[in-house]
Amino acid sequence: KSQGSCTCSQSVSRENVTCDINSLNIAHNGLLWIGTYHTSTPFNANATNPNACIINEDCLLYCSPDPVTFQLNDTHTQCVDNRGHRMCGSCREGYSLLMGSNKCGQCHNNYMMIAWIALFAVMGVLLVVLLIALNLTVSVGTLNGLLFYANIVKLYQPVFSRKGALPVLSQVISWINLDFGFEICFYNGMDSYAKQWLQFAFPLYLWIIIIIIIQLCRRYGKISRLMGSHTVPVLSTLFLLSYTKLVRTIVIVLHKREVTLHCTNESVRSVSLWYEDPNVEYAKGKHAGLFGFALLMSVFFVIPYTLFLLCHPVLE
Known part of the structure; x- marks a missing residue:
């Protein structure tokens, strides 16, 4: 038709979604993503085309909160922060x-990655030295409360960042949670998969520093005396900081999202996607290795350490 009104098919029909048959535009009020499952393939509403499947799902983190107008072959308009797909x-x-x-x-x-790796290495050592020099440990009530506050705020960071809240405290809170705190380009082409491996890397690097310090204190009495009585509390603090960082990363890696596909042959099926990056199938392909490593960290560190934290006061 050249004139008329468009009736949305079941795949895109929902409240506050409108279509224009003349321009082929679709409009909605935001925080929603409508598009094809295979975004790289031009949409062809042919019942014999098995790839013509539509996703119509709420999208709270990376989609625009404002009203948007787009076409099925160009869905980037629905995204914010230069995101797409x-x-x-x-x-x-x-x-x-x-x-x-x-x-x-x-x-x-592309060569800045070497400088960032060197900076991260130095930051790990400086963090240990700062904690020892200032005796900043979880045995101090003030620091213990600060860590708890920072962990809670970090969990709700997507909400605060959307509203533009806490601009001054955001960097300090990120540092307490062993995050970088400000935006940098680590290397060209980095995606969520690579980023989560890097999130695992820094806590494990701190563990290596902890092991080295323990071995040096055992081997050299002079270093042990230099550390004084602060060594064990500081190492416990680093362990706790690493624990909270690893828990957040593991939750991100293991977070799954079930997405419903509405295909042109009127079939409806569900697929499991990684919540952090729905372009990746859950526990398949490259996500399988990350998924397996997160499970290993959960079984051999997070769960035992959580039980220790819960049972230690009882045992005393």
């Missing part, structure tokens, strides 16, 4: 996921 889960072409936030930006220097 399926459910705004990854960066658009030419952009990379930034450390320190969930935004996507352009990287202009």
